[in-house]
Amino acid sequence: MAQKLTQPERYTITAALPYTNGPIHIGHLAGVYVPADIYARYLRLNGNDVAFVCGSDEHGVAISMKAKKEGITPKEVIDKYDGIIRKSFEDFGVTFDNYSRTSREIHHKTASDFFVKLYEQGDFIEETTAQLYDEEAKQFLADRFVVGTCPKCGHEEAYGDQCENCGSTLNATDLINPKSTITGTVPTTKETKHWFLPLDRYEDFLKEWILEGHKSDWKPNVYGQCKSWIDDGLKPRAVTRDLDWGIPVPVEGGEGKVLYVWFDAPIGYISSTKEWAEREGKDWEPYWKDENTKLVHFIGKDNIVFHCIIFPAILKAHGGYILPENVPANEFLNLEGNKLSTSKNWAVWLHEYLEEFPDMQDVLRYTLTANAPETKDNDFTWKDFQARNNNELVAILGNFINRVVVLTNKYYEGVTPRKHQNYGEFEVINNAPMDISESIENYRFREASQKLMNLARTGNQFLQNQEPWKKIKESPDEVEGIMFTALQIAAALAYLSQPFLPFASKKLKNILNIKDRAWSEVEIKYLDEENYLIPANHKINKAELLFRKIEDSEIQAQLDKLEATKKANENANKELMPQKDTITFDDFTKLDMRVGTIVEAEKMPKAKKLLVLKVDTGLDTRTIVSGIAESFTPEEIVGKKVTVLINLAPRALRGVESEGMILMTENEEGKLVFVNPDEEGVGNGEGIS
DSSP states (O other): OOOOSSOEEEEEEEEEBBBTTOOOOOOOOIIHHHHHHHHHHHHTTTTTOEEEEEEBBOOOOOHHHHHHHHHSHHHHHHHHHHHHHHHHHHHHHHOEEEETTTSSHHHHHHHHHHHHHOOOHHEEEEEEEEEEETTTTTTEGGGEEEEOOOTTTTTEEEEEEBBBOOOBOOOOGGOEEETTTTTTOEEEEEEEEEEEEEGGGGGGHHIIIIITTTTTOOOOOHHHHHHHHHHHHHOEEEOOEOOOOOBOOTTTOOOOOOOOOHHHHHHHHHHHHHHHHHHHHHSHHHHHTTTEEEEEEEGGGHHIIIIIIHHHHHHHOOOOOOOOSBBBBOOOOEEEEOOTTTTTSSSBHHHHHHHSTTOHHHHHHHHHHHTOOSOOOEEHHHHHHHHHIIIIIIIIIIIHHHHHHHHHHHHTBBOOSSSOOOSSSSHHHHHHHHHHHHHHHHOHHHHHHHHHHHHHHHHHHHHHHHHHHTTTTTTTHHHHHHHHHHHHHHHHHHTTTTTTHHHHHHHHHHTTTTTOGGGGGOOOOTTTTSSSOOTOBBBBBOOOOOOOOOOHHHHHHHHHHHHHHHHHHHHHHHOOOOOOOOOOOOHHHOOOOOEEEEEEEEEETTTTEEEEEEEEEEEOEEEEESSOOOOOHHHHHHOOOOEEEEEEOOOEEETTEOHHHHHHHTTTTTTEEEEOOOOOTTTTOOBBO
């Protein structure tokens, strides 16, 4: 059975390594980085020894694909996006103890040493198998260079390693009707040698460790996915790939092959810890090898199998390493009702958000936490973002703090009154740290954020009930007690908001002129005047707004931006009419196209799409029936210059003989537009050539 640590000596917290094939978006933040940072900040406030590590994942086919698409080298891709990601995390306030890169030498050596040890122990099996091969590109196709129909759900755009529609993990050879994403051709199969980790050897261990040991404390989505995999029977998994970008396979026969990214990437947590420990003058090994260390992986649900089955099997095979005590994977976050997509630019990118909403990191942190996809997929909308800010951060938390600080400065020139009186709110304050802790330590960050907001609601309700602004003249002593209590609530909010709203917390502590305090010290000791959160005769500073209101125009700008993305995607996917059969020049010269002017227009009776036009062709005025009534009214096209095919054989339409055709096309919005001459001075009857 798995050992449950009640009082760990230290914590190792890992956050999924982001691929450097694009920037960070809100799905990454909600799924991994915001909850991980809340947890790390909370543990540090409790005085715990914490190593919070991450780094850029710079190997694998995703990088190669991006490089091919942008026409640059993989090195240029990883340097570009590592810079964007690193700065975004720093500006957003994610408190990694170390953020590394898997392209660094320390990682290459750590991952290579892992492979060699398992190889020398005989933990791999070597197999020659048929793999998909692109004859035109002259290369084996790694998982993400193949798309096809998922054999489990029928989705037609599944990748060779995973179907993003049903979440199934696949092998490229499982796909129905596979095709290469490099050339678009149908791949052949070709034999190649690879090393496999025989996961079936670890079934008994995984059953005991996960299915028996973590049934009660792992999230249902994590436990359920692991159980499904184990119950289905584990199979050998390749740990090498035929690629030219990655960590070279460090054994004989490995020429032209690299370590599979899902072998080397989790080892990146270890190499990042080594890098941090070396810089800080620490020993890295206790953070990965001491049984009194609590290891927690923060990931999205698409990475559950790799962190709960494959990586633990690798660690078990190596020996000497601890296993994760918890893997609190989140579900997916959608955007305005649609799945987030890097390739389709359907995302809210962190670096763009930080530019467009300066100094508003906490608003996004709070919204993503309050709406976290902890147990099911959730939807981010800009309207909800605005409401969370205006109705909660501004109207509840910000409003309470502003009233307390303004009234203290107004009544007492910013000096805390001496009159101490417990209205029952002291008990609320004393219960809050433990109450919020219980949620955080069980990875219910959404619940924890609402408990924090409820403390602010308590403060607002207290002031509303007591109405110190009405009592100040008749009962000044009572008001001193009211304001002293309100200040204690404000101070508690300053301390307890730090994991969730670190920027607002810092600003609030400056306003209240209070120093840092450990989480366990956020309490009121009734008989000790010096141990109130804010003592008597303490000078606070002037009020500042913690949060500003977000206007409708700002939200509309973001919605317009998404709408432009949607239209761009529709146009990119729009199927153009294929070219018709080739004609000769003589065929073309038979067409007689002239400039004309519409002189009359009316709707065809009982016909939804047809207009009856009178067109001056320069040679005559003739009747033409055109199917444009859904795009134009008769009034708006009278006087319009048009291009007319005049030698088309007459054709009767609903009893009206049509003697020609108006040339039309569609614009980007799918609306009909006239194909007509741009130049001024082109008269009716002029030929088109």
